[in-house]
Amino acid sequence: MACSVELKNVDKSFFTLRGRVDVMRGISLHIEPRELFVLLGPSGCGKSTLLNMIAGLEKPTAGSITIGDAVVADPGRGVFIDPFRRNVAMVFQSYALYPHMTVRANIAFPLTNLKPRPPAGDIGRKVREAARLLRIEELLDRKPAELSGGQRQRVAIGRAVVREPKVFLMDEPLSNLDAQLRTEMRAQLKELQRRLGITTVYVTHDQMEAMTLGDRIAVLNEGVIQQLGTPAGVYAHPSNVFVARFVGSPPMNLFEGAVKRDENTRVVLRTADGDILLPERLGADLVAQGKERCILGIRPEHIEPVAAGQGNFDSRISVVENVGSEYLASLFLKSGHIVVRAQHEPQPGPAGLRFASDRLHVFDAGARSSVE
Ligand SMILES: Nc1ncnc2c1ncn2[C@@H]1O[C@H](COP(=O)(O)OP(=O)(O)OP(=O)(O)O)[C@@H](O)[C@H]1O
Ligand SMILES: [Mg+2]
Known part of the structure; x- marks a missing residue:
C-alpha cells in the first residue's frame, strides 16, 4: 500500500570535534x-x-517525520522508530551487494532476515518475480563480480523490491553508470516505479535526471529547500538565481546591471558589457517598482542571434559549436560566459542578440555570489 511521507520543520545538526555543524534547516515536505x-x-x-x-539511519535534531500515518521521528516528543521497523527500502550509489553471495541470495537477503522467516517457497517466488521485473532472471546464479555495473544496480533494486516496502529511498543509484546506460536505466526505473506504484524519494545532483524522472522536484542548497514544484514549473519559473543556474543545461544566462533610461528614454539594463534594451512592458514595470539594479536571466534557447543593431544587445560571438541537432554559440563577456542555442549556424563575430520578451526572468541584484 502506497504511503505519503511528510517532513515538518526538520533541522539537522551534527556534533563533531570541531563543534556543531548545522546542515539542514526548516525542511518541510509532503510527498x-x-x-x-x-x-x-x-x-x-x-x-x-x-x-x-x-x-532512520540519522536522527533529526528537530521537527518531525511521518510515513503513512506513523510518526517515525519526532525528537521533541522523544519518538524514534528504528530503520528496520519503518518498512522502507534503500538503494545506494555503491550498490552494497554481498560479494560472496549469488544474485539470488543477494535479492533474497532482506526476506531471509525477516523474523519469522517466510517459507522458502514464498521467498523463491518473490525473488523470481523481482528478477523477471528487472530482466535479470538469467543472472540469478552469478556472483556480483561477474556482473556489469548496470546489472549490479538492477540486483540492488531487486533487493529493494522484494521487501514490498512502503517507500523506496534511492541515493544517486545511477551515478556509477556510464552515460548511455544511465539514460536507459533511468527510463526503466521510472517505468518500474510507475508499475509498482511505490512512493519513491530519489536523490541526485544531476539536473537532467531530476527533470526526466521526477513527478515533482525539490531543489536543495546548503540545507535549505530553494524551490519545490514540477520539473516544468521549476524550469519555467525558477524562484531564485541558484535554481536558475542549477536547473537547465547549458545554464540560464545572467546579466547584472542598473536600470536606466538611454538617450531615447527607452529603459535599458546598463551592464559592464553595454546596454541591454528591455522590452517596453518589463522596463516600465521595473521603473514603476523603483528597481535600481537587477539581474536579468534568459535561457540559451530564448535568445536569437540577429544582425548587429537588430536585437536587444550588441556583442560578439566568439565560438560556435555544432552539437549535432543544434548549435551553441558562446560569448565571453565581462559578466560571464553567455550561451545561445540556435537551430541555424550562427557566424562568429559581431552580432545582435534578440531576447524572447516573454521569457525574461528578473532576480534581485547581488544574489549572484552564492552560485558563482
Ligand atoms: N556524520 C557527519 N558529521 C559531520 N558532518 C556531516 C556528517 N555527515 C554529513 N555531514 C555534512 O553534512 C553536509 C551534507 O552532507 P550530505 O552527505 O548529506 O550531502 P549530499 O548532498 O548527499 O552530498 P553528495 O552529493 O556529495 O553525496 C555536508 O557538509 C557534510 O560534510
Ligand atoms: Mg550524498
Missing part, C-alpha cells in the same frame, strides 16, 4: 502516495542526510 519525488542539489547540500533521516 504524495505513489509519487516519484526527486531531491536535487549540489554535492554537500544535505541530500543523503535528508534521505538517511527518512530511512
